[in-house]
Amino acid sequence: MKAAVLIVDDEADIRELVEITLSRMGLTTEAAGSLAEAHDRLACHSFDLCITDMRLPDGSGIDLVRHIGEHCADTPVAVITAYGSAQAAVESLKAGAFDFVSKPVDLQVLRKLVRSALDLRGAAVESRGTEPTGLLGQHPSIDHLRQLVGRLARSQAPVHIAGESGTGKELVARMIHAQSPRAVGAFVPVNCGAIPSELMESEFFGHLKGAFTGAIKDKTGLFQAAEGGTLFLDEVADLPLHMQVKLLRALQERAIRPVGSDSEQPVNVRVISATHESLEGCVADGRFRQDLYYRLNVIEVRTPPLRDRSGDIPLLTHHILERLARTNGWPRPPTLDDAALARLVAYPFPGNVRELENILERALTLCDGRRITATDLQLRETAALTPAGAPALDSQMDAVERQAILEALEKARFNKTRAAELLGMSFRSLRYRIKKLGLDV
Numbered sequence: 001m002k003a004a005v006l007i008v009d010d011e012a013d014i015r016e017l018v019e020i021t022l023s024r025m026g027l028t029t030e031a032a033g034s035l036a037e038a039h040d041r042l043a044c045h046s047f048d049l050c051i052t053d054m055r056l057p058d059g060s061g062i063d064l065v066r067h068i069g070e071h072c073a074d075t076p077v078a079v080i081t082a083y084g085s086a087q088a089a090v091e092s093l094k095a096g097a098f099d100f101v102s103k104p105v106d107l108q109v110l111r112k113l114v115r116s117a118l119d120l121r122g123a124a125v126e127s128r129g130t131e132p133t134g135l136l137g138q139h140p141s142i143d144h145l146r147q148l149v150g151r152l153a154r155s156q157a158p159v160h161i162a163g164e165s166g167t168g169k170e171l172v173a174r175m176i177h178a179q180s181p182r183a184v185g186a187f188v189p190v191n192c193g194a195i196p197s198e199l200m201e202s203e204f205f206g207h208l209k210g211a212f213t214g215a216i217k218d219k220t221g222l223f224q225a226a227e228g229g230t231l232f233l234d235e236v237a238d239l240p241l242h243m244q245v246k247l248l249r250a251l252q253e254r255a256i257r258p259v260g261s262d263s264e265q266p267v268n269v270r271v272i273s274a275t276h277e278s279l280e281g282c283v284a285d286g287r288f289r290q291d292l293y294y295r296l297n298v299i300e301v302r303t304p305p306l307r308d309r310s311g312d313i314p315l316l317t318h319h320i321l322e323r324l325a326r327t328n329g330w331p332r333p334p335t336l337d338d339a340a341l342a343r344l345v346a347y348p349f350p351g352n353v354r355e356l357e358n359i360l361e362r363a364l365t366l367c368d369g370r371r372i373t374a375t376d377l378q379l380r381e382t383a384a385l386t387p388a389g390a391p392a393l394d395s396q397m398d399a400v401e402r403q404a405i406l407e408a409l410e411k412a413r414f415n416k417t418r419a420a421e422l423l424g425m426s427f428r429s430l431r432y433r434i435k436k437l438g439l440d441v
Helices: 012-024 035-044 061-071 086-095 107-127 140-152 169-178 197-205 241-253 279-284 290-296 306-327 338-346 352-366 393-411 416-423 427-437
Strands: 004-008 028-032 049-053 077-081 099-102 159-162 187-191 230-234 270-275 299-302
Touching: 004 012, 004 035, 012 028, 012 107, 028 035, 035 049, 035 061, 049 061, 049 107, 061 077, 061 086, 077 086, 077 107, 086 099, 086 290, 099 107, 140 169, 140 299, 140 306, 159 169, 169 187, 169 230, 169 270, 197 241, 241 290, 279 290, 279 427, 306 338, 306 352, 338 352, 393 416, 393 427, 416 427
Parallel strands: 004 028, 004 049, 049 077, 077 099, 159 270, 159 299, 187 230, 230 270
Antiparallel strands: none
16 A cells, blocks of 8 residues: 655645655655645545645644644654754754755655655554663653653654763663664764864765875765764764864755765764763853754753662662673573672762673672672772762762852952953853852852
8 A cells, every 4th residue: 555645835836846756656645735734634534754844824834743743643744944944943853853854855855754754654653562672770760761762763853862971871872773764774883082083074974085195095984884874973072173063064964075075975864962961061161062062952861870760770780690691601690699789779870880780790700609799799988888869979079169169259259250260261151150050149
């Protein structure tokens, strides 16, 4: 049975262009010239995809996106936006649109979008009733995160994952990719802080032979490697400013220019970024471009620290020990005695789940093979004796920062411009930190 597409646009020539293009792809189409007509069509028929203009005579395409999200959740919606209207595109993605295409409509881009959307529709129907897997835990924050991953997998919106080191940001990114129609493509992770600045453009966009000294052959970049899939930018706050400009253009134009090339190449890549820092704070410090921040942070996901869900530690411990036992060829994993488990639950885990894995791997080596004791854990005494719920490292750092700012303000007689100079930061950065720390000055 042919897939059915609803096309909503008040311009007859645009409707006709899209209808002809989709008909040649073997799809059936219905057209509507207004929001009211679209509602009528949706009430009478089911569709596998809806393509709507942003501006309609009796409303907005975003209104239609929300309506379909509420009443036809399995139907992806793509939005046609005016050329260069980045804000409208971002708004449509936040409202739940699958993707967007800019006017004048590039038919090659449109065909790719339609194919991806129909793949998404099929994946949504097949996976209905299944639970996202990969995130272990019963804490409400983990339940919420699992549900959010499922919703984000149905979109093409850029996602930014914020959270402390070791909380599973890459795992969340991989889950979004694996449950999306892009799962057939590659998941390409890259640590932005691990690439030398002078090689960054070549690594991201590739280069042509002879583009610079040492370029002895053509090189494929990370964007090309992730074609049709997902590019995961870990520690994106570490990107130098010159690279942020080039990344912003690649995201806006959906095209890249390899080093040494005279032309751009279109790319079909979803970007998911992550950092343990506050991107908003980096913007305030002048270390991160605000326009790139808005482009990457269309939807923000937060991974909870382990200390906030200590009730999940026994489950996580059992799972990790089983995996480590299999890796080491043991018939069964050792068990933890009550004292060892109590120490783990009370431990604040500044390194989160990654630190738990390291602790258990070390304990597995030190134990007698049957039981892990509190001594085998070798927890740092200062941390181990910290009661559950004690201030974490971030809180301690906030206290130090708060004291430094207050002292500088007192020295400057509460002149914020002078205080910023004393602290060696910009006035804008100081103002942000004062607000973040709740200092009423």
